[in-house]
Amino acid sequence: MTATVFPSVPTTPSAPREYRLLIDGRWVEGSSGVLERSSPAHGVVVSRYSTAGSVDVRAAVAAARRAFDHGPWPRLTGGERARLLAAVADRIEARADELAYVETLESGKPIAQARAEMGWAADLWRYASALARTLHGDSYNTIGEAVLGVVVREPVGVVSIITPWNFPFLIVGQKLPFALAAGCTAVVKPSEMTSGTTLILGEILMDAGLPPGVVNIVVGRGPEVGAPMVSDPEVDMLSFTGSTRVGQAAMAAAAATMKKVSFELGGKNxxxxxxxxxxxxxxxxxxxxxxxxxxxxxxxxxxxxxxxxxxxxxxxxxxxxxxxxxxxxxxxxxxxxxxxxxxxxxxxxxxxxxxxxxxxxxxxxxxxxxxxxxxxxxxxxxxxxxxxxxxxxxxxxxxxxxxxxxxxxxxxxxxxxxxxxxxxxxxxxxxxxxxxxxxxxxxxxxxxxxNTFMDGCPELPFGGVKQSGLGRELGRAAVEEFTETKTLHMRRGPRTAWWADRRAV
Missing domain, CATH: 3.40.309.10 (Aldehyde Dehydrogenase; Chain A, domain 2)
Incomplete structure (x- = not known):
């Protein structure tokens, strides 16, 4: 027994859409030619991506490094970052039909579902906007009369974000806005099969006023593009969603430079x-x-x-x-x-x-x-x-x-x-x-x-145990995932010298 296949709706594009890479605030041609993507539902070419090579990845990482080390983004107030993230959410909603159409063509998913996913994604950017204002550390005034301890959270730095083909726009929304809320910069690699909506997101980010180099988007296959994003010593963290097999390889490669890692991998639910x-x-x-x-x-x-x-x-x-x-x-x-x-x-x-x-x-x-x-x-x-x-x-x-x-x-x-x-x-x-x-x-x-299944909301953490991953996305801790904690240990008054008995002086 089989389900019914409905007749085709003749609304595929007359020509494929062309895309370039986003590096340091500019749209540039990649060094590795062009990839074509055919619609899995219609069998026609719908997208043509300029493709990155290792030299382009290096340029993207360098741009993100400069933007983090010397640019304004990590030094803005939480409120300033929040306003830009909220502006991105508005622009996602304004272009939701366009984004859904591109995602449907490239992935084969139903357009009604793709439209709903654009709404979910906008909600993620708004939630990250709220968290940008509330990210905080801690303080301890109970560790001694002359001692004060302050724990601060600082952005981890440059983040490599690698996303899969099945929910390309939604999953980048589970990562990138939270990294940005923390003050990080990023290099993003969408799947080479469904890169279109992530590249359109790059247009949205530039239109919203994101400083150059804060987000860079490179397209290509894993060995040529993903691998150098994982191994580059100038990258401080890897956030990856994909298969457990690829995640295991990425974790081994990231270990060489002791990167922080966050993985959302397979499931058998x-x-x-x-x-x-x-x-x-x-x-x-x-x-x-x-x-x-x-x-x-x-x-x-x-x-x-x-x-x-x-x-x-x-x-x-x-x-x-x-x-x-x-x-x-x-x-x-x-x-x-x-x-x-x-x-x-x-x-x-x-x-x-x-x-x-x-x-x-x-x-x-x-x-x-x-x-x-x-x-x-x-x-x-x-x-x-x-x-x-x-x-x-x-x-x-x-x-x-x-x-x-x-x-x-x-x-x-x-x-x-x-x-x-x-x-x-x-x-x-x-x-x-x-x-x-x-x-x-x-x-x-x-x-x-x-008594429900596959419900979710931005407020509740998401992630797995065993070979389903490491770390959590969403929830209040989503921004914290992209930070490092630093202890500031302060003491007032003279410090006793350990090598001398001051009572004998």
Whole structure:
């Protein structure tokens, strides 16, 4: 059984949009030629990026270094930085339709979803604006009559920010405004597959009055552009979102210069559905968790752990609802499931499904790519008979594939949930708050939702444990992530010499 593919909406651009690099406040041509990006939903070239090489990365880092060491940005008041960040939020909202259109073309995600993401991103910039005014240290006047201790937070310095292709504008919004609020400067590398909206953000930043060199944007592949951004000794911190495999390599490279690091990596996120849950709400959340962004989401609810007593009926309801979710041209505002990012990634998803079938799993829905379309579409897929040791139960698939496992009691559910290398998020569905709280305390995940899934807001921290990452984004501590603490230890009056007994003088 497959979901319906809606007819194409003929609103692709007549020619690809051209982009250049932003270095030291100027738009410049890169030294490594041009990359073309084709729309995964339409099969036509929609963007052409001038591409950076190592010399361009070096220039971008040098510009960020000068802007931090000698420029005005780190020395502005929190209020001054806050006003500029708020102005960026206003400009994001003013260009939201344009940004959503570009992101939809490049990523294949539904345009209605992309428009919502632009609103979320603007909210992140406004929240960072508020935090710019409230960043503070601490003081201690209880450590001696003549002693005062002051702890201050200073910007860490130059930050390399590397973002993925699945939420290019939203994820740069989880990093860059908070780095700027702290007073840092930055070099940003978006994915070479979805760089357009980040480059438009560069236009917005310049229009808002950001000083030259404070934010530099370079485009290219990881080995040529990302690697030197990680290894450059003039970079003080790395903030990276992407796969665990690439994160591990980046962490090893950053260790050579002892950079501060913050990583948001992969996830294999379970939804635990107990027999007493609101099954209507839970079924809706399971379908959403599997199909949102075509499953190309670190928070994707790719594992359903359901109590054996209700498993058959609950899975049948999930399958029935999944068949009604509209898939098709992402430029159609009614579409909820768009295209897969590349042919290679679509093949990888299919490989996981094939491996599960060889291991004895059953396909209850979907199972393969959608045929007879110009784009790259994967059928929403539900697999039953999945065993805990299978790759589909343990590894991140990054596609619309749901692995169903059953449990008999809470202890078994927790063991299954924790039995992966990841620990990004989880959800617990039960009308009994004791069940929810007990599970929440035992689940090894950075976020645990009770009777909801994939909710979020700027005020709540986000990040993972185990191989899902290091550090936290969002929340009050988001700006602090981009700072170093410094102790100022003050003493008044004479200091006693340690080498002499002053009483004998």
């Amino acid at each position: 379970p939804q635990l559905v107990f027999a007493d849950a609101d099954l209507d709400a839970a079924a809706d959340a399971v379908v959403f968790g599997m199909q949102f962004n075509a499953g190309e989401c670190c928070n994707s609810g790719s594992r359903l752990l359901v109590h054996r007593a209700i498993a058959d009926d609950f899975v049948a309801e999930v399958v029935a609802r999944s068949q009604r979710v509209p898939m098709g041209d992402p430029l159609d505002p009614t579409t909820k499931i768009g295209a897969i990012i590349t042919p290679e990634h679509l093949g990888r998803i299919e490989g996981y499904v094939a491996g599960a079938l060889q291991g004895g799993a059953d396909v209850r829905l979907g199972g393969g790519r959608v045929a007879n379309t110009p784009g790259l579409f994967m059928e929403p897929t539900v697999l039953t008979g999945v065993q805990p040791g299978m790759a589909v139960a343990r590894e991140e698939i990054f596609g619309p594939v749901l692995s169903v496992l059953t449990f008999d009691d809470a202890d078994a559910a927790i063991r299954l949930a924790n039995d992966t290398p990841f620990g990004l998020s989880a959800a617990v569905w039960s009308r009994d708050i004791d069940t929810c709280l007990a599970a929440g305390q035992r689940l090894r995940a950075g976020t645990v939702w009770f």
